[in-house]
Amino acid sequence: MTSSAAPQPVHASPSAVEPGLDAGWIARTVAVALDEDLGTAPGRDVTTQATIPASATGTADLVAREAGTVAGLVVVAETLAQSAARLGLPVPDVTFHAQDGDAVGPGTLLARLSGPTQVLLVAERTMLNLASRASGVATATAAFARELAGTGAQVLDTRKTTPGLRALDKYAVRAGGGTNKRMGLYDVAMVKDNHVVAAGSLRAAVEAVRATFPDVLVQVEADTTAQAMEALDAGADFLLLDNMPTPVLAATVAAVRERQGRDGVPEHVELEATGNLTLARAREVAGTGVDHLSVGALTHSAPILDLALDLHPAALR
Structure with missing residues (x-):
């Protein structure tokens, strides 16, 4: 699917929220989530690995489909890194166009990811599960605030x-x-x-x-x-x-x-x-x-x- 998200300002960090999430906690949580999706490490994605060559590269946009407050972008880099390690492929590059805590609208570009297509698709659901949940909590909290x-x-x-x-x-x-x-x-x-x-x-x-x-x-x-x-x-x-x-x-x-x-x-x-x-x-x-x-x-x-x-x-x- 093609993203129509317009380019947004680039952020050096996915979050300015203090205190931030502990890096060790992120690593452990992502590992458990990937085990659920792929099976015991290194695991496998039978659809992606059958249909997409390991050599294929691509670009994907992480976007908001609805208005709210985004959170959980801090898990993106770790999810990409662990997915790449399981597949034995290079880690995709990621450029953040939003930060945790930002108000976003439908179509807002949150991050652009470029690298091995297999890695992008293996990481997809884990990134979305964690970030979508966190963003839902942040959105509900922002309404009360x-x-x-x-x-x-x-x-x-x-x-x-x-x-x-x-x-x-x-x-x-x-x-x-x-x-x-x-x-x-x-x-x-x-x-x-x-x-x-x-x-x-x-x-x-x-x-x-x-x-x-x-x-x-x-x-x-x-x-x-x-x-x-x-x-x-x-x-x-x-x-x-x-x-x-x-x-x-x-x-x-x-x-x-x-x-x-x-x-x-x-x-x-x-x-x-x-x-x-x-x-x-x-x-x-x-x-x-x-x-x-x-x-x-x-x-x-x-x-x-x-x-x-x-x-x-x-x-x-």
């Missing part, structure tokens, strides 16, 4: 990510203008109802975390204003206000702000709203004065952004 602009509230992700792809999902959230919360169970304590039941009380749960892991922030989940006050009394750093109707949420925020700086409560307690947070409701929730809205749908329900790899016609001869 735009809706929250000027409110002072930020959109956060959650741990509701695809197993094995959390680093990519959270990178994509950053590319879309969102903020990462905790990366896992190891970096922030989250005291929820089951922890309270197991520990015997909310205070006992918070004190146990403080005693065992004094270096971590402690967040407590609250479903009511009374629970939020109890969490403040127990010494929580951060409150997760879960599934509260907007009037209850606003009242809880006001009550927490009233307690700040008194009776051992920090000068500013971080407040995060979560549960049933749709795009249509985002500004309303932000208007209650919360610092953050955490939205699991950014990573567990975002549709992919349609990306494609179009081989130039000359490569078909």
Whole structure:
């Protein structure tokens, strides 16, 4: 298929998102994805290797088929390199015409790839699977970021990510203008109802975390204003206000702000709203004065952004 994408500015790097994706993580993830497609390394692509000579070279365009925010271009070079190594062929050249985090429209040229045609086609699906997913997450996040602009509230992700792809999902959230919360169970304590039941009380749960892991922030989940006050009394750093109707949420925020700086409560307690947070409701929730809205749908329900790899016609001869 011929790409009609017009040339775009050339970028030296596929991303300006900080922090970037770890190179080791990219290499491991691409290897697993290629194993799924080709079989155990080096594997084979029975269609491509049967129909296209190893000596054939071509050019292909990575393009957006729809409007959104692109992410995941950082996997392209590694996917090409590993695909070439499996085939014993040279690594294609790649020129990036967009960066992760860019807003794109239908037909936007993201990258131009030139090299062995077999390598281009073997790498195609792995590149598209990873970049299309990341771009979908970035697009969903960007919609929330735009809706929250000027409110002072930020959109956060959650741990509701695809197993094995959390680093990519959270990178994509950053590319879309969102903020990462905790990366896992190891970096922030989250005291929820089951922890309270197991520990015997909310205070006992918070004190146990403080005693065992004094270096971590402690967040407590609250479903009511009374629970939020109890969490403040127990010494929580951060409150997760879960599934509260907007009037209850606003009242809880006001009550927490009233307690700040008194009776051992920090000068500013971080407040995060979560549960049933749709795009249509985002500004309303932000208007209650919360610092953050955490939205699991950014990573567990975002549709992919349609990306494609179009081989130039000359490569078909």
